[in-house]
Amino acid sequence: MQVSPPGHSPALVWFREDLRIDDHPALAAAAVAGPVYAVFILEEGPDLGRPLGGASRWWLHHSLTSLSQSLAQHGINLILKRGDPRTIIPDLARELDxxxxxxxxxxxxxxVPVDRDIKDKLRTAGLGVYSHKAQVLTxxxxxxxxxxxxxxxxxxxFRAATPLCDAFADAAGPMPTLNGGRVPAQIGETLADWALLPSKPDWSGGLQASWQPGEAGARARLDGFLAKGLKGYGHDRNLPAKPATSGLSAHLHFGEISxxxxxxxxxxxxxANSALEEDGRVFLSELCWREFSFQLIYHYPDFPEHSWKEAFRSxxxxxxxxxxxxxxxGQTGYPIVDAGMRQLWKTGWMHNRVRMIVASFLVKHLLQDWRVGEAWFWDTLVDADVANNAAGWQWVAGCGADAAPYFRIFNPMAQGEKFDADGAYVRTWVPELARLPDRYIHRPFxxxxxxxxxxxxxxxxxxxLPIVNHEKGRKRALDAFASLKETASGDPA
Structure with missing residues (x-):
């Protein structure tokens, strides 16, 4: 973006899943125009998306606290509103002139239709309204x-998107000087009014110990990840006991880092280091899977709620x-599954390899609808994301785009022995088994x-004891999915 001297036209920036100052296209464009007002809306309404889960509400509270402090350093007060943005944004634009x-x-x-409606109202009122590309690379x-x-x-x-991702990344420009507009008193609400934090009981201790929501926390997480180097990422990212993953998913979801x-x-x-080329490309592919997920929910609007492949809908x-x-x-009797579910409950996060294992167990061994698991993840994950959550669950279930074949059923013992060979991950999260020898840590039965x-x-x-016998559960799943053999690969109609 070309940065020109600040103008004199006050502008309102509507913060959403972009709770940062750095590399914020909407904020940068508004700052060029003139003094900046900022608002975040806790969107509520029957047609305004899914209510946030408990872990996401906790994260949002702290992320907004961080954003408010950052904006205040530039003389910008973050206005908080709750309700329908279709009325709040036009009303606030008029009130702030x-x-x-x-x-x-x-x-x-x-x-998409909500934004379109707001644009129409603002333009009818004679205002300039601009939306910007920031949530994705493509x-x-x-x-x-x-x-x-x-x-x-x-x-x-991934092959087609990579050049576009590179080009957009290269186009990042500097942030112009920020100047805040004067906000009338009593124009908004407070975070305390929203009661986003758990209280009775306060179950957030593990989240507080594990995460630093906000832009500074996001930057520190990225710097810490890269300081260890990408070497070995392609292999080590599958080892849940090894801190090889970036841990950036929640920061990216809330837009605390672009x-x-x-x-x-x-x-x-x-x-800077050609030896990192292969591992770095694996990491970029993980980032690009996020892009792919956004494409799916855009082109197939019911993707988050319904199986993508028609055969699975019945x-x-x-x-x-x-x-x-x-x-x-975390009481299934399969240690790697239980470790993952307990890690999720304690920290609001689960290692990606283990996410696949626990999802396969629920869908295949227990024959539960993938949406049951997706709903639990939505409530308990700090990185709960409409696109990634649905894409991940449908991949495991075999009903999504480019999904695992329906007959792929993760063996929880074999997965544990392959990716947690010494049982370090299980011993951390299932301490009652900590003294078992390695050879039995994943199969105590x-x-x-x-x-x-x-x-x-x-x-x-x-x-x-195991709540289901592995072999019997596997056979039951294969028998149940056999009816889809001829049609499960079909695209949606």
């Missing part, structure tokens, strides 16, 4: 197949609330009685 309104685009089925309509359609397979999407800055930093590390899922509760609480006794493990008491 601004000439322009800016925001960064979103791509959800519900948000707009959903920018990456096309040879026939001009949307990609349905990730690998060719996807452009992360892409730039990774490419810079690769350019699949006879079972309903077993007691099994679901055992899964949620096969451990000799005297060894269990020496380790202080009483199956069925201190640690549960």
């Amino acid at each position: 601004v000439a322009q309104v800016h925001w960064n685009r979103r791509y959800y089925a519900w948000s 707009e959903p309509w920018e990456v096309k197949t040879g026939s001009g359609g949307a990609f349905k397979v990730f690998t060719p999407f 996807i452009r800055r992360v892409w730039q930093a990774a490419r810079a590390a690769m350019a 699949f006879p899922w079972t309903s077993d609330p007691s099994a679901v509760r055992a899964w949620q609480r 096969e451990c000799p009685t005297h060894v269990l006794a020496q380790a202080g493990v009483r199956l069925g008491q201190t640690y549960p």
Whole structure:
């Protein structure tokens, strides 16, 4: 963006999933126009998207606190409003007497028509209204197949998207000087009014110990990740006990750091050390999977709620609330599954390899609808994201775009032994098994009685027996999915 001397037209910036100052296209454009007003809206309404889960509400409180402090250093007061932006934004623009309104685009089925409606109202009132590209590196309509359609397979999407990602990353410009407009007293609400934090009980201790929401925390997380170097990322990212992943997912979801800055930093590390090329490309592909997920929800608006493949929409899922509760609480009797679910409950996050394992267990071994698991993740993940959450669950279930085949069923013991060979991850999150030998840490139900006794493990008491037999659960799943054999690969109608 070309930066010119500040003008004199006051502008309103609507912050959404972009809670930062750095590399913020809407904020930069507004600052060029003149004095800046800033607002964040806690959007509430039957057609305004899904209410935030508990972990996301906790993160949002702290992220907004950080953003408010950062803006205040530039003389900008962050206005907080709750309700329907279709009325709040036009009313606030009129009250503040601004000439322009800016925001960064979103791509959800519900948000696109909402933004369009607000644009129409503002333009009718004679205001300039501008939306900007910031949430993604590639707009959903920018990456096309040879026939001009949307990609349905990730690998060719990654190849086609990479040059566009590079070009957008290279286009980042400096932030102009920020000047705040004078906000009338009592114009907004307070974070305390929103009661985003848990209180009775306050279950957020593990989240507080694990995360630093806000722009500074995001930058520190990226710097810490790259300081260790990308070397080995391609392999080590699958080892849940090893701190090899970036941990940036929640920061990216809330926009505390731009996807452009992360892409730039990774490419810079690769350019500085050619030995990082292969591992760096794996990391870039992970970032690009996020782009692919946004494309899916844009081109297939019901993707977050319905199986992408038509054949799965009539699949006879079972309903077993007691099994679901055992899964949620990390009491399935399969250590790698239980470790992941307990890590999620404690920290609001779960290692990606383990996410696939626990999702496969719920969908395949227990034959529960993937949306049951997606809903639990939505409530408990600090990085709960409409696009990534749905894409991940549908990939495991076999009903999404470029998904794992329906007959791929993760063996929880084999997965544990392959990716947590010494049991370090399980011992961290399932401490009642900590004294078991490595050979039994992922299959305590096969451990000799005297060894269990020496380790202080009483199956069925201190640690549960498996809620489903692996082989029987696998066979049941294969039998159930067999009816989809001929049609499960079909695209949506």
